[in-house]
Amino acid sequence: MTSTEPPNAPPLSSTGVSGLDDVLGGGLTPYRLYLVEGNPGSGKTTLALQYLLEGLRRRERGVYVTLSETEHELRAIAASHGWSLDGLEIVELVAGEQELEPDNQYTMFQPAEVQLGETTRTILAQVERVRAKRVVIDSLSELRLLAQSPLRYRRQILALKQFFTGRECTVLLLDDRTSEADDLQLQSIAHGVISLEHLSPEYGAERRRLRVMKLRGQRFRGGFHDFNLATGGLEVFPRLVAAEHAELRERSALRGDVAGLDEMLGGGIELGTSSLLVGPAGSGKSSVAISYAVSAANQGMRAALFIFDERFEVLIRRAEGLGLDLRPHLDSGLLTIQQVDPAELSPGELGHIVRAAVEGTDGRPPARVIVIDSLNGYLHAMPEERFLTVQLHELLTFLGHKGVATFLVLAQHGMIGQMQSPIDTTYLADTVILFRYFEAAGLIRQAISVVKKRSGKHERAIRELRLDGRIVVGEPLTGFQGVLTGTPVYKGESGMLMGSNDA
Structure with a gap:
């Protein structure tokens, strides 16, 4: 993202949150007044503290004006994140115990005529004394109550805006929305508006997201962006825009170690494409995807697996049962496995983790193969299912631009006969590999076929797949009809089936 500030403008004021700066x-833009709004608990105070602490690192004096929390509470919040507020000026304007005494209550004058003036004078005096470059006022709901009338409140905010602009101060006004859902008058005054949201799904951890609603004279990334509020502060995951990462790459094929499978795929899986492995549970989808990840590691390329439905230990043992030893590649870093809990991880954070693996910003070599097992778990991680295909399209396009071979595992509903998918993603994938169960010679067998491949030719035959100590792809099942329905009609010799002599 690029700024539209003039060439002689001062440098932009970093928020101290790299993901938010990216958004x-x-x-x-420095020397402006900004509104940060959100319900209680959405992370406004933490963001404000990060902004002031970033200013200290840049030798910019900061003032935190608190009208709702005590200085002790602020320092406790900072300590919970491992921060020290030494060097920050904290102006505490919280009512003290003496305000509870009846003799100290105003009777002849309205509070708006006395308290608002005293509060404003105190704020301005402290800013002048410290010569602050960054100021936070928390929160506006107190000033709104003191002003009592919308006209007085608006004039007060405009006066503060003029004062801070003339002294080259960048100001964050925090609003907890306790008085009004959307203060449009305040939003019109502010140079920019950042909205924080705290969502509570029916099951799982809470979700947080932010949106830049307004930012004058500067390009920004619109829409909602997931973020976490944890020890250490806010971590924002900018929404992935694949068009920003377009680049030309030479295409090459990733060959597997399973005899017959590359032949079906016309020579292998092309890097920079996505492959959807779809079929009923237990039909071999994950095993084939893992075999390509191991093949990539054998060729010196890093493969990253993101597993939703299987425990790490079970995956290791199952791979060993197929002759795939993952441990040497795990030790070398050419194979990484991350177990994903869909109830705890937001789609934005998952996209951020995948992007870090592909770009190598996670401290390991850039990944050339990505396996997401499965899309069913990814679907459950979505708070609103109708946006799944849009986010998935952006992710696959980004991975394609980066020259990554992506394997998506999708479990269909049912075991034998007619199958149903929880969501149709076949049009998004460049290659679709179909898995099926079928019955023949008194045994339940598995079949594999390539029903779609955009790049290059592929075999249209249906072959038998066997998982018995290793992954084996048999000859085309030319003697059967109706294999994909699960109830084939035998019209050839049974010798074409693997292990038919033992049946």
Whole structure:
């Protein structure tokens, strides 16, 4: 993202949150007034503290004006993140115990005529004394109550805006939305508006997301962006825009170690394409995907697996049962496995983790193969299912631009006969590999076929797949009809079936 600030403009003011700076196009335009709004618990105070602490690192004095929390509470919040507020000026304007005494209550004058003026004068005096470059006022709901009338409140905010602009201060106004759901008058005054949301799904951990609703004179990334509020502060995961990562790459094929499978695929899986492995549970989808990940590691390329439905230990043992030893590649870093809990991880964070693996910003070599097992788990991680295909399209396009071979595992509903998918993603994938169960010679068998491949030719035959100590792909099942329905009609010799002599 690029800024539209003039060439002689001062550098943008970093928020101290790298993901938010990316969303903002580099940071905040300095010497302006910004509104940060959100319900209680959404992370406004933490973001404000990160902004002021980033200013200290850049030798910019900061003032935190608190009208709702005590200085002790603020320092406790900072300590929970491992921060020290030494060097920050904290102006505490919280009512003390003496305000509870009846003799100290105003009777002849309205509070708006006395308290609002005193509060404003205190704020301005402290900013002047410290010569602050960054100021946070928390929260506006207190000023709104003191002003009592919308006109007085608006004039007060405009006066503060003029004062801070003339002294080259960048100001964050925090609003907890306790008085009004959307203060449009305040949003019109502010140079930019950042909205924080705290969502509570029916099951699983809470979700947080932010949106830049307004930012004058500067390009920013619109839409919602997931973020986490954890020890250490906010971590924002900018929404992935695949068009920003387009680049030309030479295409090459990833060959597997399973005899017959590359022949079906016309020579292998092309890097920079996505493959959807679809079929009923237990039909061999994950095993084939893992075999290609191991093949990539054998060729010196890193493969990253993101598993939703299987425990790490079970995956290791199952791979060993197929003759695939993952441990040497795990030790070398050419194979990484991350177990994903869909109830705890937001789609934005998952996209951020995948992007870090592909770009090598996670401290390991850039991944050339990505396996997501399965899309069913990814679907459950989505708070609103109708946006799954849009996010998945952006992710697959990004991975394609990066020259990554992506394997998506999708479990269909049912075991034998007619199958149903929880969501149709076949049109998104470049290659679709179909798995099926079928019955023949008194045994339940598995079949594999390539029903779609955009790049290059592929075999249209249906072959038998066997998982018995290793992955084996047999000859085309030319003697059967109706294999994909699960109830084939035998019209050839049974010798074409693997292990038919033992049946």
